[in-house]
Amino acid sequence: xxxxxxxxxxxxxxxxxxxxxxxxxxxxxxxxxxxxxxxxxxxxxxxxxxxxxxxxxxxxxxxxxxxxxxxxxxxxxxxxxxxxxxxxxxxxxxxxxxxxxxxxxxxxxxxxxxxxxxxxxxxxxxxxxxxxxxxxxxxxxxxxxxxxxxxx
Numbered sequence: 593x594x595x596x597x598x599x600x601x602x603x604x605x606x607x608x609x610x611x612x613x614x615x616x617x618x619x620x621x622x623x624x625x626x627x628x629x630x631x632x633x634x635x636x637x638x639x640x641x642x643x644x645x646x647x648x649x650x651x652x653x654x655x656x657x658x659x660x661x662x663x664x665x666x667x668x669x670x671x672x673x674x675x676x677x678x679x680x681x682x683x684x685x686x687x688x689x690x691x692x693x694x695x696x697x698x699x700x701x702x703x704x705x706x707x708x709x710x711x712x713x714x715x716x717x718x719x720x721x722x723x724x725x726x727x728x729x730x731x732x733x734x735x736x737x738x739x740x741x742x743x744x
Contacts, residue, residue, distance in 0.1 A: 604718050605698040614683050618661035624669040635671050640702025641711045678710040685742040697742050721727050
């Protein structure tokens with residue numbers, strides 16, 4: 593029974609939540625966007641898969657606003673930045689360096705810029721029917737140094 597549960601979890605973490613092909617992004621990281629709700633401009637500083645759609649983190653007037661593709665308009669203008677590009681891209685297979693489960697691979701489901709460093713959203717806990725109140729975050733932000741790329 594334990595082998596079946598491990599196999600099911602392995603399959604879960606490697607099954608893209610978007611199906612076989614990743615839906616296209618509306619805007620790129622560092623692209624200038626127009627927020628239709630607040631009628632302001634900002635820059636895309638992150639994107640993550642949440643509730644069956646891409647959610648965009650927009651840096652606008654020193655605060656982060658989250659918006660769907662229906663709430664933003666891309667300008668095509670990419671902000672020149674001194675920062676290096678993220679080490680991982682959406683959909684990459686990774687493993688945690690410190691995880692004791694030797695074969696728990698998962699997918700990068702989001703990339704977010706926090707204090708001038710790239711962090712990645714991964715799924716750490718498979719969904720449960722009943723979530724305990726003290727359960728750790730299911731989709732934490734993980735630093736680049738804590739991830740290992742899995743070559744397929």
